[in-house]
Amino acid sequence: MGNDRTTKVVQRYLEQLADVAGGAPAEPIVRELMTASVNRLRLLCTSMLLRSYSRLMQPPLNLQVDEMLGAVVERMLKAMRSVKPNGVRQFFALANQHMRWELNDVARRLDGEAHAQQVRESLVAAAPQSNSSGLTPDARRILEAIEGLPGDEREAFDLVRVQGMSHADAAAVLGVSARTVQR
Numbered sequence: 001m002g003n004d005r006t007t008k009v010v011q012r013y014l015e016q017l018a019d020v021a022g023g024a025p026a027e028p029i030v031r032e033l034m035t036a037s038v039n040r041l042r043l044l045c046t047s048m049l050l051r052s053y054s055r056l057m058q059p060p061l062n063l064q065v066d067e068m069l070g071a072v073v074e075r076m077l078k079a080m081r082s083v084k085p086n087g088v089r090q091f092f093a094l095a096n097q098h099m100r101w102e103l104n105d106v107a108r109r110l111d112g113e114a115h116a117q118q119v120r121e122s123l124v125a126a127a128p129q130s131n132s133s134g135l136t137p138d139a140r141r142i143l144e145a146i147e148g149l150p151g152d153e154r155e156a157f158d159l160v161r162v163q164g165m166s167h168a169d170a171a172a173v174l175g176v177s178a179r180t181v182q183r
Helices: 002-019 027-052 065-079 088-112 137-147 151-162 167-174 178-182
Strands: none
Touching (some): 027 088, 088 137, 088 151, 151 167, 167 178
């Protein structure tokens, strides 16, 4: 019920945003839009962080959902200056994209930091081929492949794997068959 209400409210703000004349300030509407959608954005941030980036929630970073949410809202406020989503689907697709970008940026920064730790020679050979963010080279290639997917396929991927929708629910949102979403 809450998601349905959020969808309607977000759609109303997007319609108001579309009606804004060229010179009129859209900033207040965008801020209200972000305020109205913050609970669903928090849910999406939590889901993405726990499912795909749980290592970032552990030391040394200890990333919290609200920290990520703040960064995503900031990115969305900047993006909404130039991008005007036509509907709720495009709005949350834009939010998902910025969530992935934010988490990938955090993971890359973590990978780039030099960690001063005492290394015992006996453990070096047994250490797995991984880095401090938990992203292996294979995981990086997978993330790059996801970013490189065509828009419709990436949206289906986001709905099923990131937002946790069933194939049938994602198919209803996308307006295609469940079999198409599975493929």
